[in-house]
Amino acid sequence: MIAIENLIISINVVLPLFLIISLGYFFRKINLFDDHTLKVMNNLTFKSFLPILIFFNIYNADLSSGIDFKLIIFAVMSIVSIFLVMTFIIPKIEKDDKRKGVLVQAIFRSNFVLFGLPIAISLFGEEKAGSVSMLIACIIPTFNFLAVISLEMYRGLKIDVKKILKGIITNPLIIGSTVGLFMLATGIKLPNVLESTIGDLSNVATPLALVVLGGSFKFDASQEGMKQLIIGVVGKLIIVPAVFIPISIFLGFRDVELITLLVMFSAPGAVSSFTMAEQMDADGELAGQIVVFGSTFAVFTIFFWIYIVKSLGYF
Numbered sequence: 001m002i003a004i005e006n007l008i009i010s011i012n013v014v015l016p017l018f019l020i021i022s023l024g025y026f027f028r029k030i031n032l033f034d035d036h037t038l039k040v041m042n043n044l045t046f047k048s049f050l051p052i053l054i055f056f057n058i059y060n061a062d063l064s065s066g067i068d069f070k071l072i073i074f075a076v077m078s079i080v081s082i083f084l085v086m087t088f089i090i091p092k093i094e095k096d097d098k099r100k101g102v103l104v105q106a107i108f109r110s111n112f113v114l115f116g117l118p119i120a121i122s123l124f125g126e127e128k129a130g131s132v133s134m135l136i137a138c139i140i141p142t143f144n145f146l147a148v149i150s151l152e153m154y155r156g157l158k159i160d161v162k163k164i165l166k167g168i169i170t171n172p173l174i175i176g177s178t179v180g181l182f183m184l185a186t187g188i189k190l191p192n193v194l195e196s197t198i199g200d201l202s203n204v205a206t207p208l209a210l211v212v213l214g215g216s217f218k219f220d221a222s223q224e225g226m227k228q229l230i231i232g233v234v235g236k237l238i239i240v241p242a243v244f245i246p247i248s249i250f251l252g253f254r255d256v257e258l259i260t261l262l263v264m265f266s267a268p269g270a271v272s273s274f275t276m277a278e279q280m281d282a283d284g285e286l287a288g289q290i291v292v293f294g295s296t297f298a299v300f301t302i303f304f305w306i307y308i309v310k311s312l313g314y315f
Helices: 002-029 035-059 069-093 097-108 112-124 130-153 161-169 172-186 192-215 223-250 255-266 272-279 284-311
Strands: none
Touching (some): 002 284, 035 112, 035 130, 035 192, 097 130, 097 272, 112 192, 112 284, 130 172, 223 255, 223 284, 255 284
């Protein structure tokens, strides 16, 4: 009976994400939008709705129990350690410089914003999502900084630290996080009308982003890059969570903190990794395929990890 209950909880968390992503793919197949429309919608989501969502969740965060510095420090150190290990392993199994950075990025960087918030809200409610948003405020700069380094390392050009820092500072998600943290720290409250409006806008972010993600799917992976595709997807969805979820449990993380870490480790590669790879002379096609297939299989692997953790009684 408990097993069935845990199964239902896991399905209720993941199935809505899968259905919305599938809807986006269906809309694309029946020509409700094209590549240009998807690009515009993705830009709109990234530069407005997602930053608003992150801001609103941090703004409404309950700090009565304090900021979980242990969670933040462990999360950042975990991402950095995965990055360092991958920069050592990937060059030993992949000789093409254009693919090395893509694979490193694919395994350490996840679509935490898109998957973390809806799963945390679904399981624990919006009042508990503040800790996820504050972790996002620390993880997104870490992801962006290391992603640029991973691609620049194999590009053959000198790493421009100023350019990296500028990209981080001007990142819309970072801006939303920073403003949210400022409002939370100072206790400044918005007028009710403005707060209600921002709340309504924040509700647009997740479904729109998932629809765009589904609409971007193109299942046309070539046999030539199949080995690299498997390495990227399996490394991100299975190996990383299999290593770091037990470590998280061992260190005492439970409930919303554990689920936050679970999603961070098991979520598929970030959609922006494709765009970044294209802009930085890496293998953009491989990066795109890893995002597509990773996002598809992640619906099932995240369900698996949530079910296992729930069955073991850790949340």
